[in-house]
Amino acid sequence: MMRSFIFGALAALALPVAGQAAEGTRIQVTGEIIDTWCYFSGVMGSPDAVVGSAHHTCALWCSAGGIPVGLLAEDGTVYMVLKVGEDDQTAGGDGILKLAAHTVEADGTLYERDGLNYIVVNAVVSDLDITNQNHDDYGNVPPFSIPASAKPQGD
């Protein structure tokens, strides 16, 4: 009796097994689709500077480069986006790229694991485009995101 109880307890500690579906929670979140590497690492500046219009071009680069995209909710929570609708190509796919820096209302399933929030977005309920227009406060971040060729010539 004791032996089977102990084995049961150890087996329970070993869960979850890879490939096994986890229990998710249905949520609705409104927030900005962000570049999580720049946001978490501070490599390009403060968190407020690496979001919105100031960081739009860099957010495109990171999303196209396959860096995980996040949904930064209004309360500051970051949800790592794994899928949007039927589109599972969130590591460099074109579908998620089009949402870079956009504010969206999402309906999804939340999975919490080891300090991170992962979301499978069932549907983008509304795409509000870029609402965080912070380029006058921070410029373009990083400064080289706008190339010299885009700047006025002959001035």
Place this chain on the structure above:
Amino acid sequence: MLKHLTAICALVATPLMAQDFSEGSEARSWNLYAEVPATFEATVVDLICEFTGDCPDDCGAGKRQLGLIRTADDVLILPMKNSQPAFTGAAVELQPFCNQTITVDGLMLEDPELGANNVYLVQTIVPPGGGEKIKANQWTKTWAKEHPEAEGKGPWFRRDPSVTAIIEEEGYLGLGQELDKAWIAENF
């Protein structure tokens, strides 16, 4: 009986909590304020598979986000970056080792205030069964193979067809070409 179970849990948990994953790491610093060198054995998993049970054999062919389940403590690590300072992620580097156990070396980022827990920059990979370390720097080569039409000078992100198409339509700030041009003219 409860006493026995508590003792077993303590025995299982104690050495794991004390483990220092920086020991033996040869990771190169990126001078990030929250970086900690970390090397560990882990199994490469498809995150969608892990959570939902939707599991293609190839873990999504490098287009799905992947995770690393650390052998020592079963913690799920999110590899966000490869070793290239070029806006490039880690899925392409890890996908060849889908559902296999490897040893990685790199930088862990820990900034709980921002929500950054167990996120990782992969610098090298030792394949299953050992062998030479592989640098996690294949992303740009893979991109070049997938985009022969974008061949040219300059970094990939200036030439990527999907990125350039969006910038042509929405501008660098993403607010439309008219606002973009006016702002650039005023600020440069």
